[in-house]
Amino acid sequence: MVNFSLKGKTAIVTGAAQGLCNAIAQAYHDAGAVIVLVDVCDKVKDAAQAMSSEDAPVYYAQGDLTDTENLQNLVNECEEKLGGHIDILLNGAGIQFRCNAEDFPEDRWDSIIRINLSSVFFMAQKVGRKMIKQGYGKIINIASMCSFFGSTMIPAYTASKGGVAQLTKALSNEWACKGVTVNAIAPGYMITKLTENMKEVNPKGYEEITGRIPIGRWGEPGDLDGISVFLASDASAYISGAVIPVDGGYLGK
Ligand SMILES: NC(=O)c1ccc[n+]([C@@H]2O[C@H](COP(=O)([O-])OP(=O)(O)OC[C@H]3O[C@@H](n4cnc5c(N)ncnc54)[C@H](O)[C@@H]3O)[C@@H](O)[C@H]2O)c1
Numbered sequence: 001m002v003n004f005s006l007k008g009k010t011a012i013v014t015g016a017a018q019g020l021c022n023a024i025a026q027a028y029h030d031a032g033a034v035i036v037l038v039d040v041c042d043k044v045k046d047a048a049q050a051m052s053s054e055d056a057p058v059y060y061a062q063g064d065l066t067d068t069e070n071l072q073n074l075v076n077e078c079e080e081k082l083g084g085h086i087d088i089l090l091n092g093a094g095i096q097f098r099c100n101a102e103d104f105p106e107d108r109w110d111s112i113i114r115i116n117l118s119s120v121f122f123m124a125q126k127v128g129r130k131m132i133k134q135g136y137g138k139i140i141n142i143a144s145m146c147s148f149f150g151s152t153m154i155p156a157y158t159a160s161k162g163g164v165a166q167l168t169k170a171l172s173n174e175w176a177c178k179g180v181t182v183n184a185i186a187p188g189y190m191i192t193k194l195t196e197n198m199k200e201v202n203p204k205g206y207e208e209i210t211g212r213i214p215i216g217r218w219g220e221p222g223d224l225d226g227i228s229v230f231l232a233s234d235a236s237a238y239i240s241g242a243v244i245p246v247d248g249g250y251l252g253k
Pocket of ligand 1: 040190194
């Protein structure tokens with residue numbers, strides 16, 4: 001029988017205080033996993049409380065994923081809260097900044113690459129070592145349609161997400177044979193804090209995008225639930241190194 005259940009599994013979900021990864025965390029919780037939400041933002045505590053139920057507590061660990069000196073402690077804290085083992089890592093924390101390439105500030109470039117790309121690698125490395133030891137693990141990175149096309153005004157974001165897609169394949173090539181699959185989800189245009197001002201700032205662009213999405217609407221956080229649970233479950237046992245678009249058909253047009 002196909003097994004989509006996450007009962008008995010444990011998961012770390014980063015960037016889970018809000019937005020897409022908060023919804024993914026909820027889906028993992030609903031599918032039976034014990035989860036820890038990781039985020040730099042204070043709201044992560046309330047998010048964990050809101051998700052917790054009497055018989056299934058949801059844990060949280062507050063920390064900055066770009067703080068490489070403390071990253072091992074953060075991973076250890078998560079592992080302890082999860083009862084000593086980590087089955088699933090969803091690397092979702094990310095940031096965005098829009099500016100034409102010729103004026104793009106160096107500090108913004110650095111911070112975007114550090115959170116969107118470098119922290120994905122170092123989290124995968126630290127959790128991956130533990131998964132390799134136990135001979136089992138599921139790593140799921142959040143890429144973007146900008147992993148496939150270049151877009152405009154977001155050069156650092158595009159570079160970081162192109163990197164996430166390639167990193168996903170590179171890690172899969174080394175670790176799939178050790179029981180650790182590595183995949184990525186590439187969301188299309190989704191309505192979250194990251195994109196909510198697009199409608200006001202650039203109404204024409206917003207309408208153009210909407211008109212180009214075959215399904216006819218922007219995605220919502222819950223639209224990633226199915227693929228996220230699938231890639232974390234044993235139903236996806238033979239999938240690794242894949243970068244899967246969830247974009248309302250946008251890339252096919
Ligand atoms: N919204 C979209 O249209 C869209 C499309 C494609 C990909 N994505 C990707 O999905 C992921 C989630 O995006 P979202 O739209 O939910 O954004 P969001 O801003 O709502 O959530 C991102 C979360 O990451 C956290 N975070 C940021 N920097 C951090 C750090 N240094 N350490 C720990 N946590 C940190 C934030 O506090 C926030 O809770 C991101 O990787 C984003 O690039 C979003």
